[in-house]
Amino acid sequence: MASDKKKMVEAITAQEVDFAQWYTDICTKAELVEYSSVKGFVVLRPYGYAIWENIQKNLDARFKATGHENVAMPMLMPESLLKKEGELVNGFAPEVAWVTMGGSEPLEERLAVRPTSETLFCDHFSHVLHSYRDLPMLYNQWCSVVRWEKSTRPFLRTREFWWQEGHTIHETAEEAKAETEQQLNCYADFCENDLCIPVIKGRKTDKEKFAGAEATYTIEAMMKDGKALQSGTSHYFGDKFSRAYDVTFTGRDNTLQYPFQTSWGASSRLIGAIIMTHGDDDGLILPPAIAPVQVVIVPVAAHKPGVLEKSRELAAEIGKYARVKLDDSDKQPGWKFAQWEMKGVPIRLEVGPRDIEQGQCVLVRRDTREKQFVKFEDLASAIPAALEALAKDLYDRALKNREARTMSATTMDEIKEKTAKSTGFIKTMWCGDLACEEAMKEQAGLSSRCMPFQQEHLSDVCPVCGKPATKMVVWGIAY
Amino acid sequence: MASDKKKMVEAITAQEVDFAQWYTDICTKAELVEYSSVKGFVVLRPYGYAIWENIQKNLDARFKATGHENVAMPMLMPESLLKKEGELVNGFAPEVAWVTMGGSEPLEERLAVRPTSETLFCDHFSHVLHSYRDLPMLYNQWCSVVRWEKSTRPFLRTREFWWQEGHTIHETAEEAKAETEQQLNCYADFCENDLCIPVIKGRKTDKEKFAGAEATYTIEAMMKDGKALQSGTSHYFGDKFSRAYDVTFTGRDNTLQYPFQTSWGASSRLIGAIIMTHGDDDGLILPPAIAPVQVVIVPVAAHKPGVLEKSRELAAEIGKYARVKLDDSDKQPGWKFAQWEMKGVPIRLEVGPRDIEQGQCVLVRRDTREKQFVKFEDLASAIPAALEALAKDLYDRALKNREARTMSATTMDEIKEKTAKSTGFIKTMWCGDLACEEAMKEQAGLSSRCMPFQQEHLSDVCPVCGKPATKMVVWGIAY
Ligand SMILES: [Zn+2]
Ligand SMILES: [Zn+2]
Numbered sequence: 001m002a003s004d005k006k007k008m009v010e011a012i013t014a015q016e017v018d019f020a021q022w023y024t025d026i027c028t029k030a031e032l033v034e035y036s037s038v039k040g041f042v043v044l045r046p047y048g049y050a051i052w053e054n055i056q057k058n059l060d061a062r063f064k065a066t067g068h069e070n071v072a073m074p075m076l077m078p079e080s081l082l083k084k085e086g087e088l089v090n091g092f093a094p095e096v097a098w099v100t101m102g103g104s105e106p107l108e109e110r111l112a113v114r115p116t117s118e119t120l121f122c123d124h125f126s127h128v129l130h131s132y133r134d135l136p137m138l139y140n141q142w143c144s145v146v147r148w149e150k151s152t153r154p155f156l157r158t159r160e161f162w163w164q165e166g167h168t169i170h171e172t173a174e175e176a177k178a179e180t181e182q183q184l185n186c187y188a189d190f191c192e193n194d195l196c197i198p199v200i201k202g203r204k205t206d207k208e209k210f211a212g213a214e215a216t217y218t219i220e221a222m223m224k225d226g227k228a229l230q231s232g233t234s235h236y237f238g239d240k241f242s243r244a245y246d247v248t249f250t251g252r253d254n255t256l257q258y259p260f261q262t263s264w265g266a267s268s269r270l271i272g273a274i275i276m277t278h279g280d281d282d283g284l285i286l287p288p289a290i291a292p293v294q295v296v297i298v299p300v301a302a303h304k305p306g307v308l309e310k311s312r313e314l315a316a317e318i319g320k321y322a323r324v325k326l327d328d329s330d331k332q333p334g335w336k337f338a339q340w341e342m343k344g345v346p347i348r349l350e351v352g353p354r355d356i357e358q359g360q361c362v363l364v365r366r367d368t369r370e371k372q373f374v375k376f377e378d379l380a381s382a383i384p385a386a387l388e389a390l391a392k393d394l395y396d397r398a399l400k401n402r403e404a405r406t407m408s409a410t411t412m413d414e415i416k417e418k419t420a421k422s423t424g425f426i427k428t429m430w431c432g433d434l435a436c437e438e439a440m441k442e443q444a445g446l447s448s449r450c451m452p453f454q455q456e457h458l459s460d461v462c463p464v465c466g467k468p469a470t471k472m473v474v475w476g477i478a479y
Numbered sequence: 480m481a482s483d484k485k486k487m488v489e490a491i492t493a494q495e496v497d498f499a500q501w502y503t504d505i506c507t508k509a510e511l512v513e514y515s516s517v518k519g520f521v522v523l524r525p526y527g528y529a530i531w532e533n534i535q536k537n538l539d540a541r542f543k544a545t546g547h548e549n550v551a552m553p554m555l556m557p558e559s560l561l562k563k564e565g566e567l568v569n570g571f572a573p574e575v576a577w578v579t580m581g582g583s584e585p586l587e588e589r590l591a592v593r594p595t596s597e598t599l600f601c602d603h604f605s606h607v608l609h610s611y612r613d614l615p616m617l618y619n620q621w622c623s624v625v626r627w628e629k630s631t632r633p634f635l636r637t638r639e640f641w642w643q644e645g646h647t648i649h650e651t652a653e654e655a656k657a658e659t660e661q662q663l664n665c666y667a668d669f670c671e672n673d674l675c676i677p678v679i680k681g682r683k684t685d686k687e688k689f690a691g692a693e694a695t696y697t698i699e700a701m702m703k704d705g706k707a708l709q710s711g712t713s714h715y716f717g718d719k720f721s722r723a724y725d726v727t728f729t730g731r732d733n734t735l736q737y738p739f740q741t742s743w744g745a746s747s748r749l750i751g752a753i754i755m756t757h758g759d760d761d762g763l764i765l766p767p768a769i770a771p772v773q774v775v776i777v778p779v780a781a782h783k784p785g786v787l788e789k790s791r792e793l794a795a796e797i798g799k800y801a802r803v804k805l806d807d808s809d810k811q812p813g814w815k816f817a818q819w820e821m822k823g824v825p826i827r828l829e830v831g832p833r834d835i836e837q838g839q840c841v842l843v844r845r846d847t848r849e850k851q852f853v854k855f856e857d858l859a860s861a862i863p864a865a866l867e868a869l870a871k872d873l874y875d876r877a878l879k880n881r882e883a884r885t886m887s888a889t890t891m892d893e894i895k896e897k898t899a900k901s902t903g904f905i906k907t908m909w910c911g912d913l914a915c916e917e918a919m920k921e922q923a924g925l926s927s928r929c930m931p932f933q934q935e936h937l938s939d940v941c942p943v944c945g946k947p948a949t950k951m952v953v954w955g956i957a958y
Contacts, residue, residue: 037560037602038553038590045607046548046618053549069525070532074517075554075592075623075639076576081516097555098580099592102627102638103573111517113554113578113592123516128524139525144554144622148581159581160554 012342014281019225020153026275027154030284030343040152040159044268047343050292051271052162056142058194058289059164059266062186068138068166073120075143076111081119085244088118091211095147097159113146118212118237118263121167122245125259131250132171135259136179140166155272156229156479163267169247169259173238176260180236183264184217187232194289195270196394197221197277198402199231200425200474202450207437210263214238220449220474222402223276226423228449228476231273234264272479277398278367284344285367287394288387293325295383296345298336300352302328311351314361314379322383341366346390347383365390367397410459412443415475419444425476429469431462439464446475491821493760498704499632505754506633509763509822519631519638523747526822529771530750531641535621537673537768538643538745541665547617547645552599554622555590560598564723567597570690574626576638592625597691597716597742600646601724604738610729611650614738615658619645634751635708635958642746648726648738652717655739659715662743663696666711673768674749675873676700676756677881678710679904679953681929686916689742693717699928699953701881702755705902707928707955710752713743751958756877757846763823764846766873767866772804774862775824777815779831781807790830793840793855801862820845825869826862844869846876885953889938891922894954898923904955908948910941918943925954 011029013021027033032048044052060070076099083089097113100106114120125137144162152158166183170176184201191197199219209216213235221231242248242258251257278285288294295318299311308328315326325345327336333350340348350362355373363374363382367390374382405424409415415426426446430436440446455472462469490508492500506512511527523531539549555578562568576592579585593599604616623641631637645662649655663680670676678698688695692714700710721727721737730736757764767773774797778790787807794805804824806815812829819827829841834852842853842861846869853861884903888894894905905925909915919925934951941948 034603034606036553036599038555038557041553041555043553043599043603044551046550049549049551052551070528071525072523072528072531072623072641074515074520074522075625076517076520078517094582096582097578097590099576100579101577101589103575110580111576120515120522124513124522127513144551146554162551 283342286344436464533769762821765823915943
């Protein structure tokens with residue numbers, strides 16, 4: 001048993017040795033993705049897709065609870081439509097995949113495979129919006145998009161990725177701004193409560209904001225290695241796109257007006273965030289809210305009378321309150337332990353003949369490996385309690401890591417010194433100049449993650465130029 | 480009120496006048512789709528997409544109950560991969576959209592936007608299949624696909640459409656064949672029970688089967704106008720694709736073997752089937768199982784004290800067992816009646832001050848317009864009963880239409896005569912020759928829909944060539 005387990009675990013690189021390799025090992029060994037024959041494109045395998053389905057389900061329920069409706073836009077858009085808004089097309093043109101042939105005929109106008117759908121939504125809004133009575137329109141789309149990235153990594157950066165994109169229009173700027181804030185909070189709530197990932201909410205600098213947006217808000221998470229992962233963004237467009245795409249409505253005063261617009265998105269890179277926030281050298285550790293299997297039952301000495309029967313009975317019972325799987329395959333228990341640890345199942349139940357005689361089984365937590373004997377009649381309370389405790393501990397551990405790796409600095413020397421010592425977030429004041437932001441990148445390798453909503457006063461001046469500074473920025477190295 | 484209603488209804492062409500125009504009128508007036516700026520591509524609007532979501536939910540639950548898992552394959556595939564199986568590429572090449580540029584660079588090899596994903600699944604299976612222990616692999620994908628159709632109509636034929644495609648591999652031919660049959664039965668069950676659409680199950684002739692399949696099975700429905708709509712197909716491939724794509728596994732006897740394969744699909748054209756099977760001159764009529772709103776509450780004299788309060792109370796109560804919407808907008812009740820009839824909501828409740836005094840409201844069925852007074856305390860039984868009765872009547876009406884429009888014939892003259900008189904299904908014997916099938920098209924304008932599993936013996940000879948015939952075919956005019 002021990003050697004089986006060892007054999008499997010050896011297949012993964014340790015985090016300490018090579019975090020990046022550990023990450024890609026997990027992606028394939030936990031059977032989340034497989035590389036496809038199309039360069040830069042991956043296959044989401046059943047286990048990876050099941051995690052994505054749970055993410056979708058939980059986010060979608062939140063969106064619908066606040067009145068959003070799902071729609072489907074075309075996958076392709078004419079180049080002329082994309083070009084109507086200059087900043088947007090400039091932002092995306094270098095990474096667009098172009099369809100130039102339909103069947104055996106060259107197209108009169110080439111079509112972009114959607115890299116994002118602002119233009120299509122604007123075009124649609126211009127057809128269906130008439131009166132202020134039609135507002136707000138609160139739309140969302142679940143789909144995949146294509147961006148021709150140069151180098152790719154599963155979930156973090158692939159030429160095709162899966163996401164949702166919300167697109168809303170409103171009668172007033174205030175309502176649109178409130179929507180932007182509501183959806184950012186929705187993402188933060190989902191990350192913290194369902195994914196057990198603490199996030200920093202803030203606003204992007206102009207350099208880092210979405211092409212064409214008036215303001216971009218973000219939630220930033222820290223991975224185990226100290227690097228940052230942007231985990232969801234929410235954009236306020238004002239009436240800029242409405243004007244570019246001629247989206248108008250008749251207002252309460254009977255004049256023609258432009259609606260105010262937002263968009264917001266979260267993607268399958270959240271799976272990358274889950275892996276790198278919680279995983280360890282034995283594999284994934286999944287937050288219970290999105291784990292495809294929350295409890296795996298492994299029979300021990302399954303050939304002994306009563307073991308399989310009892311395991312099946314337990315599976316049926318636990319299925320009433322948790323997502324449970326009975327692994328009754330003909331593999332050895334040790335192999336199964338290692339496999340389900342690799343796949344990050346939060347709780348394992350070991351059911352063997354001697355324990356059955358005593359009316360109990362062994363409950364093992366994936367994160368702590370803590371074992372406890374639980375009487376069968378107590379499982380219905382012990383399992384939910386263990387899932388809840390594990391979720392809380394995942395969050396607390398991630399928060400502790402972030403706190404340990406978050407520094408602040410007031411001079412460039414201090415920034416360089418601290419950045420050289422450890423990877424993490426560095427908080428500094430900032431004057432607001434692009435030149436200073438670029439200097440941080442050149443001199444310290446840091447990009448601005450956001451201007452947190454929760455500001456602190458660290459000093460009076462910008463550490464780069466020495467000019468007065470009132471904004472605090474969180475800097476980091478981003479995935 | 481009456482004129483309001485009339486005004487809205489006048490916007491739709493009557494079925495008798497022009498069935499095709501009636502159909503496209505419904506698609507836009509019921510706010511299911513909107514044409515996009517991309518030729519041949521449509522937008523699924525919230526109401527249309529909500530129907531599709533319910534179809535997805537109900538089919539997906541059936542797929543999962545029989546052990547299928549969802550995955551996501553790339554949206555693009557290299558031309559060389561598509562070309563590995565000759566029949567498949569010949570079948571789809573004329574209607575493929577080609578990506579030839581990534582960013583500003585021309586691609587070394589052009590990529591097809593998936594028209595269907597057999598090749599991608601085969602490629603993936605070849606990477607992940609090792610042993611007979613890995614079989615069966617029962618995969619499904621929800622996505623959109625692109626086919627460069629010349630002429631398009633919402634839901635029935637668009638350049639992009641939404642569907643699911645199941646792809647499975649099995650150790651033996653028998654298991655694969657059983658899968659093909661199981662999934663066809665799954666589609667039939669869904670159509671008949673959830674969509675209230677009777678279907679004929681059968682096998683496609685070689686002329687009509689899927690490119691590369693050994694056998695294609697189909698469910699065929701009849702629309703109100705007598706035309707046929709293929710509503711779901713299930714294909715058996717044998718080991719043909721496995722051999723073309725080098726998908727192998729080590730068998731129980733330790734030799735290298737090719738798995739046996741199936742695929743099966745149903746698409747957003749099912750929404751077209753719903754419209755044309757059940758709709759009438761006032762709009763859609765939706766089967767309760769997939770209706771986004773099953774019960775709409777319309778307050779009458781909403782300004783009178785207690786009316787809105789009672790309506791809200793009822794909505795909260797009904798929400799426990801049905802999908803309910805309270806229309807408390809400031810439109811006139813007559814306008815609302817017409818609008819929700821257009822949208823096909825199965826049941827309307829009218830709640831007015833006089834009825835409230837008597838502790839009752841008016842329940843109106845969308846299909847029959849039958850009105851009944853129902854005491855508030857009886858709604859919890861009256862609403863489910865009315866939904867069930869409506870569903871049964873929809874099915875019975877559709878079956879009656881099909882039976883009235885199904886003819887049989889034994890000579891070519893009889894076929895021509897009957898086809899000239901009315902549009903519908905014609906059953907005849909068939910010798911099995913392609914030439915006779917083509918003659919049916921040329922001389923009578925009919926295509927073979929299927930060879931039904933439930934065969935009848937109508938005569939001993941083929942009506943075209945007079946040679947012996949043992950197979951009965953159902954012919955029709957297909958959407
Ligand atoms: Zn500065
Ligand atoms: Zn013949």
